[in-house]
Amino acid sequence: DVKVTQSSRYLVKRTGEKVFLECVQDMDHENMFWYRQDPGLGLRLIYFSYDVKMKEKGDIPEGYSVSREKKERFSLILESASTNQTSMYLCASYMGVRNLYGYTFGSGTRLTVV
């Protein structure tokens, strides 16, 4: 089974801090995604990457950036954390046609910005 590992389950950061959320997948997948999950809003796409050093903005990229220096690792960066970025962050890896075109998600990082 594909494993997607997010480095932290819970994080508490102060307003204005630069925050790094790390995600690693173990199946050499090309496409990786960062979503945030908020009650009543579902999952919203922040950024995605379809190869090393390649990235595209999703629906809500403001205040975020990403880094993909190695194929297995996709990092989400909050340039200057704000309280409205308090959320659950989910990383996903695209499994491809042999796995019903589905994603494998990590367990999520619950970020609180105070």
Added chain:
Amino acid sequence: QQQVKQSPQSLIVQKGGISIINCAYENTAFDYFPWYQQFPGKGPALLIAIRPDVSEKKEGRFTISFNKSAKQFSLHIMDSQPGDSATYFCAAMSRGYKYIFGTGTRLKVLA
């Protein structure tokens, strides 16, 4: 339009009953429609999925019904069990393997 509208927001079903969750979309370019199941403290997990050229897909107690002309699809959980209590998300695939997700349905199955 890039939205996928999901209803209801929450659902309570008796054990053994049928749970039905509905989704609707506008963008006819969407070309794959999965459902994900999420338990507390976990990421969503792929449950079942359907292509738009198929009207129904069944896997065990879970069935997707797809109505292309109405741009609607639904998840039916037959013989619902307390272990099915979770949050369910529908989704639609856009270009670049991006999924647009619905807002989620919190299902509670009473024992």
